[in-house]
Amino acid sequence: MTPLLRFEKVTLSRGGRQLFEDLDLSLGAGEALQVIGPNGSGKSSLIRLAAGLLKADRGKVERAPPALADDNLALDRELPLGKALQFWGGDVGRAIEALGLEDLSAVPVRLLSSGQAKRAMLARAIASGSRLWLLDEPLNALDTASAERLNDAVADHLGGGGAVLAASHQPLGSGWRVMELGR
Amino acid sequence: MMGALIGRDVRRGFSGAAWLPIAFFLFVAALVPFAIGPDARLLGRIGPGILWIAALTAALLPVERLVEPDRADGVLDQLFLHGMAEETIALGKAIAHWLTFAPLLLVAAIPASALLAMDSASLAKIEVALLVGTPGLASLAVAIAAVTAGLPRAGSLAGLLLLPLAVPLLIFGASGSLPLEAAVSLLLTAGAPFVAGASIRALKT
Secondary structure, rough: OOOOEEEEEEEEEEOOOEEEEEEEEOOOOOHOOEOOOOOOOHHHHHHHHHHHHOOOOOOEEOOOOOOEEEOOOOOOOOOHHHHHHHHHHOOOOHHHHHHHOOOHHHOOOHHHHHOOOOOOHHHHHHHHOOOOEEOOOOOOOOOOOHHHHHHHHHHHHOOOOOOEEEEEOOOOOOOEEEEOOOO | HHHHHHHHHHHHHOOOHHHHHHHHHHHHHHHHHHHHHHHHHHHHHHHHHHHHHHHHHHHHHHHHHHHHHHHHOOOOHHHHHOOOOOHHHHHHHHHHHHHHHHHHHHHHHHHHHHOOOOOHHHHHHHHHHHHHHHHHHHHHHHHHHHHHOOOOOOHHHHHHHHHHHHHHHHHHHHHHHHHHHHHHHHHHHHHHHHHHHHHHHOOOO
8 A cells, every 4th residue: 555655765855954864764554753853853843745845856755745734834824713714725623523613613714722623723724625735843832731632633544544644742652653864 | 826926926016016108108198298388389399209209218117126025035946847838937927917007008098198188089099009008018027127126226227128128118109100010019028028037037046
């Protein structure tokens, strides 16, 4: 079976500094990989590279169409959350339910707290229906209950043949393979 | 996705300050008789040129809102991940920009022509010239917005870049050489999405 994400001998430099060299990585259906490492070790760059938003200096990156949830909201601030999510399409209702955003779907995006905004970004990725999720610091600003909801959503996604690549300082739980950058 | 993007940009344009460039356009037209004096013959003669200058500056006003907010907020990244090529994004933005300012401008040209004592024949001529020229102007504005996105003081830089590039449009538009104006407008409309697309691609960091 072809993996959903594959790095082959990938080298990436940013700002004149080499972040990683000859990195190999393969993520198949049902697999979850957590990237850890100190600040500035290239976790976010790895996520953007996997999304195709950065080009590798050398090596090859192959991917299924991904869904990305990073630090950028990418939702129209003047719209209610439900409408703003709808712009990006997909199964918005299910995503809103998965992250417990039902009560907020009529609230304008600009009024969301940082934790609620993070949940909205994750909901956008969940709604997309992509098999490959790329999550950058998914637990930032999330409370315990929301983190559990995210865990359940990830478990569902993996059970349905999806794959997840996440960069996070915090432990994401059992079932995650861990890769350390910057050593 | 293209239709959704155009719809969104038009909605944002109108919910923002779409009337502001138009008000600016009318203000310029209203100020000229005060500056030149109420000589109807003189005003009627320079009217079309004044309207072109006003239209040019009005098209420039929203340039900072066209691309930069979407870059900063990750919307461009997400559009790319939804399978839109950068050139397609730029084309969608140009169409949406045209829809938000050109129809209003064509309407505003009617009271503006009265302020400048232009007769109905020269009003009809300038309406046609604006209709032909504004697609090129809108495309150029999007291209400049993409080139300057993310730079400090992008607004003033955008003005310096856009105005000289719009000069051919101004010359042929104001002098009434419709085929040449159409050619310039077509060239800008066709070329700008590629310039804007390449700039958006270069923004990815």
